[in-house]
Amino acid sequence: MGRWSARLAPLLLDAVALSGPRAVVDVGCGTGHLAAAVVARWPACRVLGVDPSPAFVMAAVERLAGTAATVRVGDAMELPVADGSVDAALASLVLNFVPDPRRAASEMARATRTGGVVAASVWDYGGGMGMLRTFWDAVARLDPQSPGQAGETTPLSRSGGLAALWDATGLTDVVEGELTMAMAFTSFDDYWEPFLLGTGPAGAHVDRLSDAGRAALRADLADRLGPGPFELTASAWWVRGTVPA
Numbered sequence: 712m713g714r715w716s717a718r719l720a721p722l723l724l725d726a727v728a729l730s731g732p733r734a735v736v737d738v739g740c741g742t743g744h745l746a747a748a749v750v751a752r753w754p755a756c757r758v759l760g761v762d763p764s765p766a767f768v769m770a771a772v773e774r775l776a777g778t779a780a781t782v783r784v785g786d787a788m789e790l791p792v793a794d795g796s797v798d799a800a801l802a803s804l805v806l807n808f809v810p811d812p813r814r815a816a817s818e819m820a821r822a823t824r825t826g827g828v829v830a831a832s833v834w835d836y837g838g839g840m841g842m843l844r845t846f847w848d849a850v851a852r853l854d855p856q857s858p859g860q861a862g863e864t865t866p867l868s869r870s871g872g873l874a875a876l877w878d879a880t881g882l883t884d885v886v887e888g889e890l891t892m893a894m895a896f897t898s899f900d901d902y903w904e905p906f907l908l909g910t911g912p913a914g915a916h917v918d919r920l921s922d923a924g925r926a927a928l929r930a931d932l933a934d935r936l937g938p939g940p941f942e943l944t945a946s947a948w949w950v951r952g953t954v955p956a
Contacts, residue, residue: 713741713742713744715842715892715894715945716741716744716745716803716804717744717747717748718892719744719803719804719832719890719892719945719947720744720745720747720748720803721748721751721752722890722892723745723748723801723803723830723832723890723947723949724748724749724752726888726890726949726951727801727828727830727949727951728951729798729799729828729830731753732749732753732756732797732798732799732828733755733756733757733798734756734757734758734759734796734797734798734799735749735756735757735758735759735797735798735799735800735801736758736759736760736761736790736792736797736799736800736801736819736822737749737758737759737760737761737801737802737803738761738787738790738800738801738802738805738815738818738819739761739762739763739787739802739803739804739805739806739808739809740760740761740762740767740768740771740782741762741764741767741771741804741805742767742770742771742774743760743770743771743772743774743775743780743782744774744803745801745803746758746760746771746775746780746782747774747775747778747780749780749801750775750778750779750780754778754779755779756779757779757780757781758775758778758779758780758781759780759781759782759783759792759797760775760780760781760782760783761782761783761784761785761786761787761790761791761792762782762784762785763784763785763786763787764784765784768782768783768784787802787805787806787809787815787818788809788810788811788814788815788818789818790818790819790821790822792822793822794821794822795821795822795823795824795825795827795954796822796824797822797823797824797827798823798824798827798828799823799827799828799829799830800819800820800822800823800827800828800829800830801830801831802815802819802830802831802832803831803832804832804833804834804947805831805833806831806833806867806873806876807833807834807836807865807867807868812865812867812876813876813879813880816829816831816876816877816879816880816882817880819831820880820881820882820952820954823954824954825954825955825956826953826954826956827953827954828951828952828953828954829877829880829882829951829952829953829954830949830950830951830952831873831949831950832873832890832947832948832949832950833867833868833872833873833947833948834868834945834946834947834948835868835869835889835946835947835948836868837868837869839889839891839944839945839946839947840945840946840947841894841943841944841945842894842902842943842945843913845932845935845936845943846906846913846932847913849928849931849932849935850916850928852931853924853927853928853931857916867948868948869948870887870889870948871887872948873887873948873949873950874886874887874950876950877950877952880952881955882952882953882954882955883952883953883954883955884951884952884953885950885951885952886950886951886952887948887949887950887951888948888949888950889946889947889948889949890946890947890949891944891945891946891947892944892945893942893943893944893945894942894943894944894945895940895941895942896936896939896940896941896942896943897939897940898938898939898940899932899933899936899937899938899939901939902932902936902939902941903929903932903933
């Protein structure tokens, strides 16, 4: 997902209309693409990236070397940030994987100053994330009993889901929207090979398959998509809210 999250990051910043932030916390920063987009736009902004994965944190540290950003291992549900200490708390493509998204949203609001921005995005797994929708549809064709995409499809990944969470958190001026971009693949292997890394629910599903099952899934997808190049659509929901006085 790295190259797609990198492309989504500046689109999210445009959508939520941040204005010259001096301090930002990037919640669930992964390998640092959103933090990198923030410091590219506002080089003097102090960005703290927080992620529970030591491997992701190490990758983010490398990506953000020489910038005003720092990264540390931490939990979205217990942010290592003082109350009201940042101008904005951002979370890109992560809240649907947090065990308690409402607690994470509350932590983001707690960390953000009065009048500051709390914003997030999640892929539209219900149909707008073509890369994964195509994958899980193939899984269902081959094994109708498979739990499929259940681990990724949450209320947050549907229209109104993020806005409802922001309203429940007590944020004001809540606005939700959708971002869409084309995902270009140079070949079928360009599409398929990332699933072999075992990352995320889709990668974990491929990893659990037998050799024969993996081959059958690859063949089904190759038949549907062709040898390439081809494009799929990727849509993400985003939300912005303000911390009230």
